[in-house]
Amino acid sequence: MSQDNHILISDPTLRDGNHAVSHQLTAKQIALYCSAADRAGIPIVEVGHGNGLGASSLQVGLAAIDDFTMLTTARDNLKSSKLAVHVIPGFATIEKDIKPAIEYGVDVFRVAAHCTEADVTERHIHFCRNEGKTVFGVLMMTHMADRFLLAEEATKMQAYGAEAVILMDSAGNYLPSDVVEKVSHLVETLSIPVGFHAHNNLGMAIANSIAAVECGALILDGCARGFGAGAGNTQLEALIAVLERMKYSTGVDLYKTLDAGNLAERELMKVIPTISSTSIVSGLSGVFSGFLKPVNRISQEFGVNPRDVFFELGRRKVVAGQEDIIIEVAKSLKGSKYDE
Amino acid sequence: MKKFKVAILGTGNIGTDLLIKVQRSQYLECVAFVGRNTNSSGMAKAREMGITCSDKSIEFIKQNHKNIDLVFDATSAKDHLLHAPVFKDLGIIAIDLTPAKVGVMSVPAANLSDCLAADNINMITCGGQASIPLAYAIGQSQKNVEYIETVSIIASKSAGPATRRNLDEYIQTTEKGLIEFSGAKASKAIINLNPAIPCINMQTTVYAKVSNPNMDSLNTSVSEIVEKIKKYVPGYELIVPPLYENGRISIMVKVRGLGDYLPEYAGNLDIINCAAIAMAEEYAKNGLEV
Numbered sequence: 001m002s003q004d005n006h007i008l009i010s011d012p013t014l015r016d017g018n019h020a021v022s023h024q025l026t027a028k029q030i031a032l033y034c035s036a037a038d039r040a041g042i043p044i045v046e047v048g049h050g051n052g053l054g055a056s057s058l059q060v061g062l063a064a065i066d067d068f069t070m071l072t073t074a075r076d077n078l079k080s081s082k083l084a085v086h087v088i089p090g091f092a093t094i095e096k097d098i099k100p101a102i103e104y105g106v107d108v109f110r111v112a113a114h115c116t117e118a119d120v121t122e123r124h125i126h127f128c129r130n131e132g133k134t135v136f137g138v139l140m141m142t143h144m145a146d147r148f149l150l151a152e153e154a155t156k157m158q159a160y161g162a163e164a165v166i167l168m169d170s171a172g173n174y175l176p177s178d179v180v181e182k183v184s185h186l187v188e189t190l191s192i193p194v195g196f197h198a199h200n201n202l203g204m205a206i207a208n209s210i211a212a213v214e215c216g217a218l219i220l221d222g223c224a225r226g227f228g229a230g231a232g233n234t235q236l237e238a239l240i241a242v243l244e245r246m247k248y249s250t251g252v253d254l255y256k257t258l259d260a261g262n263l264a265e266r267e268l269m270k271v272i273p274t275i276s277s278t279s280i281v282s283g284l285s286g287v288f289s290g291f292l293k294p295v296n297r298i299s300q301e302f303g304v305n306p307r308d309v310f311f312e313l314g315r316r317k318v319v320a321g322q323e324d325i326i327i328e329v330a331k332s333l334k335g336s337k338y339d340e
Numbered sequence: 341m342k343k344f345k346v347a348i349l350g351t352g353n354i355g356t357d358l359l360i361k362v363q364r365s366q367y368l369e370c371v372a373f374v375g376r377n378t379n380s381s382g383m384a385k386a387r388e389m390g391i392t393c394s395d396k397s398i399e400f401i402k403q404n405h406k407n408i409d410l411v412f413d414a415t416s417a418k419d420h421l422l423h424a425p426v427f428k429d430l431g432i433i434a435i436d437l438t439p440a441k442v443g444v445m446s447v448p449a450a451n452l453s454d455c456l457a458a459d460n461i462n463m464i465t466c467g468g469q470a471s472i473p474l475a476y477a478i479g480q481s482q483k484n485v486e487y488i489e490t491v492s493i494i495a496s497k498s499a500g501p502a503t504r505r506n507l508d509e510y511i512q513t514t515e516k517g518l519i520e521f522s523g524a525k526a527s528k529a530i531i532n533l534n535p536a537i538p539c540i541n542m543q544t545t546v547y548a549k550v551s552n553p554n555m556d557s558l559n560t561s562v563s564e565i566v567e568k569i570k571k572y573v574p575g576y577e578l579i580v581p582p583l584y585e586n587g588r589i590s591i592m593v594k595v596r597g598l599g600d601y602l603p604e605y606a607g608n609l610d611i612i613n614c615a616a617i618a619m620a621e622e623y624a625k626n627g628l629e630v
Binding site for chain 1: 508531533547549585
């Protein structure tokens with residue numbers, strides 16, 4: 001298989017999936033899934049709180065176990081797979097979070113920012129590169145910016161030292177035509193590989209991922225059973241199968257990935273991610289998928305319709321990490337009901 | 341009345357906004373607006389206002405120290421570390437708007453008069469000025485504050501290059517201030533930039549974990565402190581009063597700026613400047629010279 005046909009698979013089951021269980025994944029679950037992913041030859045396994053390193057908080061949810069336990073457990077159970085973390089400056093700092101993560105044996109740092117704010121990643125990308133680590137830049141909520149702005153921001157990350165840039169459709173809002181427009185432009189503009197991370201709110205995760213590789217993306221994110229925020233991510237087992245059928249190479253063992261999917265279904269999740277009615281509204285309104293659980297909980301507490309909350313959040317163009325606005329929106333929606 | 345003579349070091353957004361606030365004060369007058377770049381838009385504004393300007397930075401302060409009672413340092417944390425000993429030697433009071441953490445941390449609504457004994461005052465961070473008074477109210481009204489957390493969302497356009505490069509320092513300094521003023525065992529600070537157009541106002545949430553919270557006493561404490569803050573930050577508004585849900589206390593405020601040099605949405609820059617002015621006026625009122 002030629003080099004051109006190779007797609008690098010990065011698996012954030014144990015990071016994005018943590019959103020689906022309110023960040024309650026346990027050390028045992030992390031150990032089990034890491035072993036299974038390692039056996040399947042998945043090149044990169046991402047682990048952590050849903051919002052990444054140092055993100056356990058009242059704002060976005062307290063994790064069941066700390067970063068140290070998550071990362072050392074994962075490290076002990078990954079032999080050939082590389083261990084990755086998601087790092088959002090503004091949550092995680094170099095001193096408190098990145099330096100310890102390097103000590104725990106993290107190989108790949110995926111340094112993320114909202115899609116228009118890449119310059120906040122400069123110092124973190126620099127630092128991790130200087131420590132000899134692999135660094136990807138990640139642009140989140142990319143449905144909110146056009147291809148020119150995305151290329152500008154991705155170029156900054158490239159200049160800071162990122163070795164690839166991943167576009168995230170954090171809200172599950174893209175259609176394949178959006179993917180083609182944005183990914184092709186980035187592939188043309190950058191000298192480093194481009195990756196794509198999909199969410200399935202509108203049922204487009206696999207289609208969008210394939211659209212991305214068809215126009216030159218070289219990295220794809222996929223999660224076992226799609227275990228991830230909101231309606232979930234691209235389902236890894238299906239993605240590997242489709243890529244095989246299309247003659248792309250991934251180096252990943254299909255049967256063992258199917259086994260890892262079964263294990264994930266049995267051990268990690270209470271319910272398999274589905275496109276719930278609220279998730280569809282979340283995708284349509286372009287709100288970060290990780291808002292699903294808090295929006296449902298807070299809407300119930302205030303007695304308001306979660307769909308109204310999502311559309312209002314979308315109207316306000318909230319970004320990931322703004323979970324506190326949910327309370328305010330629910331409160332104001334309830335207030336306006338009383339006025340009627 | 342004789343006004344207190346202040347110099348402003350650093351001619352970026354913060355420095356220039358401070359200048360407009362100083363000139364409005366009945367206790368302060370700006371005797372020098374000092375930076376490195378004569379062509380900056382801040383310098384142009386200052387010249388237009390008839391203020392003495394210089395591009396000689398700290399050297400100008402050294403040469404003219406006899407005519408200066410107090411300096412606002414709006415440069416960078418790195419520069420303030422170099423400036424601080426100079427101010428001390430010259431006997432000039434320093435109000436530091438960088439996250440250098442050299443001096444006594446000041447939150448006017450909580451410890452204004454306690455700061456007067458110090459000759460170097462640190463204004464913590466913008467998010468700190470919005471959240472720490474609430475953390476202080478929690479600390480004053482509750483017995484066991486286990487944990488305090490704050491999240492600030494600011495408009496992308498209000499975050500200049502220095503703010504963006506210094507998110508880690510912002511977090512560390514804010515976390516330290518939260519603990520110092522609330523007595524909590526642990527703290528966390530989070531900052532988020534939002535690019536939405538039209539620009540959003542600064543919004544800050546404080547969360548706390550408290551065993552057996554006394555909400556009546558908390559409501560009283562918070563109302564009192566908000567009234568105190570409004571006296572020096574008119575755009576400070578409580579939008580979600582203390583709420584106990586899901587085992588945590590949440591309080592949310594919005595800060596609209598005065599729109600002096602920076603637009604009104606930049607409440608983050610306004611609040612730290614308003615706090616610095618309140619501090620400087622307190623020195624002036626007390627006629628203190630170090």
